[in-house]
Amino acid sequence: MKPIIALENVSFSYKINENNSVSVLKDISFSIFPGEYVAIIGHNGSGKSTLSKHLNGLLTPGSGDVWVHGYNTKDDSKKLDIRRGVGMVFQHPDNQIVATIVEEDVAFGLENIGVPRAEMKQRIDEALEVVKMSEFRKRPPHHLSGGQKQRVAIAGVLAMRPDCIVFDESTSMLDTFGRNEVLQVMRQMNEMGMTIITVTHRMSEAAEADRIIVVEDGKIVMDGNPREIFKHKEMLMQLQLDIPAVSQMAEMVHNKIPTFSKELIHEDELINEVNRVSKARS
Amino acid sequence: MPIIEIENLSHTYMKGTPMEHKALKGTSMVVNEGECIAIIGHTGSGKSTLIQHFNGLIRPDSGKAIIDGVDLSKKRIDIKALRRKVGLVFQNPEDQIFEKLIGDDIAYGPFKLGLPLKEVRERVKWAMDMVGLDFEEMKDRQTFALSGGQKRKVALAGILALKPKILVLDEPTAGLDPRSRNELLDKIKSLNKLENLTVIFVSHNMEEVAYLADRIYVMANGTDVLTGTPEDIFTDKENLQRYEIGTPETVQALYRLKDLGYHVNTSAFTISEATGEIIKVLANGEGGNRG
Numbered sequence: 001m002k003p004i005i006a007l008e009n010v011s012f013s014y015k016i017n018e019n020n021s022v023s024v025l026k027d028i029s030f031s032i033f034p035g036e037y038v039a040i041i042g043h044n045g046s047g048k049s050t051l052s053k054h055l056n057g058l059l060t061p062g063s064g065d066v067w068v069h070g071y072n073t074k075d076d077s078k079k080l081d082i083r084r085g086v087g088m089v090f091q092h093p094d095n096q097i098v099a100t101i102v103e104e105d106v107a108f109g110l111e112n113i114g115v116p117r118a119e120m121k122q123r124i125d126e127a128l129e130v131v132k133m134s135e136f137r138k139r140p141p142h143h144l145s146g147g148q149k150q151r152v153a154i155a156g157v158l159a160m161r162p163d164c165i166v167f168d169e170s171t172s173m174l175d176t177f178g179r180n181e182v183l184q185v186m187r188q189m190n191e192m193g194m195t196i197i198t199v200t201h202r203m204s205e206a207a208e209a210d211r212i213i214v215v216e217d218g219k220i221v222m223d224g225n226p227r228e229i230f231k232h233k234e235m236l237m238q239l240q241l242d243i244p245a246v247s248q249m250a251e252m253v254h255n256k257i258p259t260f261s262k263e264l265i266h267e268d269e270l271i272n273e274v275n276r277v278s279k280a281r282s
Numbered sequence: 283m284p285i286i287e288i289e290n291l292s293h294t295y296m297k298g299t300p301m302e303h304k305a306l307k308g309t310s311m312v313v314n315e316g317e318c319i320a321i322i323g324h325t326g327s328g329k330s331t332l333i334q335h336f337n338g339l340i341r342p343d344s345g346k347a348i349i350d351g352v353d354l355s356k357k358r359i360d361i362k363a364l365r366r367k368v369g370l371v372f373q374n375p376e377d378q379i380f381e382k383l384i385g386d387d388i389a390y391g392p393f394k395l396g397l398p399l400k401e402v403r404e405r406v407k408w409a410m411d412m413v414g415l416d417f418e419e420m421k422d423r424q425t426f427a428l429s430g431g432q433k434r435k436v437a438l439a440g441i442l443a444l445k446p447k448i449l450v451l452d453e454p455t456a457g458l459d460p461r462s463r464n465e466l467l468d469k470i471k472s473l474n475k476l477e478n479l480t481v482i483f484v485s486h487n488m489e490e491v492a493y494l495a496d497r498i499y500v501m502a503n504g505t506d507v508l509t510g511t512p513e514d515i516f517t518d519k520e521n522l523q524r525y526e527i528g529t530p531e532t533v534q535a536l537y538r539l540k541d542l543g544y545h546v547n548t549s550a551f552t553i554s555e556a557t558g559e560i561i562k563v564l565a566n567g568e569g570g571n572r573g
Contacts, residue, residue, distance in 0.1 A: 016424050016427055043431075043460075043461060044429045044430065044431025044432055044457075044458060044459045044462055045428070045429040045431065045432055046459075049429070091430075092374075143326065144325075145324050145325045145326065146324075146325040146486075149325075169457060172456050172457050173373075173453070173456055173486075175322075175324065176486070176529070177528060178486075201457070201458065201459050201460065201463075203460065204531060237461075240459050240460065240461035240462065241459065241460055242460035242461070244531075245489075245530075245531040245532055245553055246531070246535065248553050249535070249553055249556060249557045249560065252557040252561075253557055253561055256565075257561065257564055257565075260564070267531070267534065267535050270535055271538050271539065271542070274539060274544070274560060274564065275542070277564055278544075278563065278564055278567075281567050282567045
């Protein structure tokens, strides 16, 4: 299978003055394949946000190459194709919402690329349906809750029909309900075949992905499925990260009751394991 | 002793225009000196409008707001003295940072207070230590090249360097990695417990609410609807549902076990307490409904 995004020896530094620069990404290579659900984690300042901005050409590498659908992100003539292929949802929905009515906001990107009127309506309907915001289409976005606003922002990206969406800490400003709403939409879109890349600080959220990439000091230090990654508690702690609350609980129960599995990463697994062990013991 | 008394406070934005919006509708709150208070509630419930009253950024439309003896409904108050007592850290740290170098940014406030250079330096060092930024290593770094989490720390240090009596934080850990989050929470806790700093914070992160707060105020529709200890609030299932209040991940799992018929105590919200509850039911050979 051909990758949807491929990074080849990507390095990037920010220039802080004429003589000095800070090196943020250091020779990074990896590929994202169609239909994957990937979480990128790393502590503040590890380079993960800079990395995520390379995935649709918002930033281009100082050296090395990023290929999106086979187009080099340095090729300005392909910029529109690249941005259309890989959408991005940011941390603050307010920064991404531009119109005064929900459906107009979703329409904004479509107008920019000249989608015909009839098709536009269809795309808006579909996008609002996926994020379950159809009934709010005539409302002004600023009266919506954080989770609802973020879902409108996602609909705006979705209407552009990208193959991949990058979520850059898109749940960090949301409460439990808003977060669950957005996570549900992400999962649903992935099941529909969309490639999902999420940058997050919440380990339980990273556990939802099929693959976790751990960034440290501008390099990739771990890359694997969540169950594999979260086995390395010591290393994650050293990287200023953590394991999900569920995994911590499972480990502590396991230490008292050895038949209780310690390798759990989802809440459902914890509940099932309590049921299983409790049945076996009674 | 109450250090903040809010009584029947209302605030309307854009009054008398078609855009008129009632953000606070008669809310009340009492904060005692040295307490750590969490304010939770949905977007638009009035949390941000309320906390902007604490240092006089917004003055009461109607109702009372007395902050450390200063009655904000009076026409003439010493706003400078009030701002010295109450440090407010906003949600977006980049809004609060304007100097080129980290050390200069944190020193800005103390300089404005007219403190001598030596004391400014000491305060900057203390404040940076408090938020976990190494003074020697970081003071001459450029602020613009910082990550979001580091900016948050710099903004907080800038406020702490003013040595306020009351610290008000809007979503203090949003965007921080797990270790920075835990470190910052520990620092806030020790400032609160050891230095008797009164802390009021707005948060949607129920783990940190459970960890830090002595008491929680729940806001909905511009007014306070519920107050109590984290234990009171997180065990009140009816109100959790009514006001759509989330719970820590630990409590969420315990509620699911309880629904299955296990006898677990849902007020166990730290990871080790929650684990203790699971071990207890397994050790008792309890079967739940499915057993």
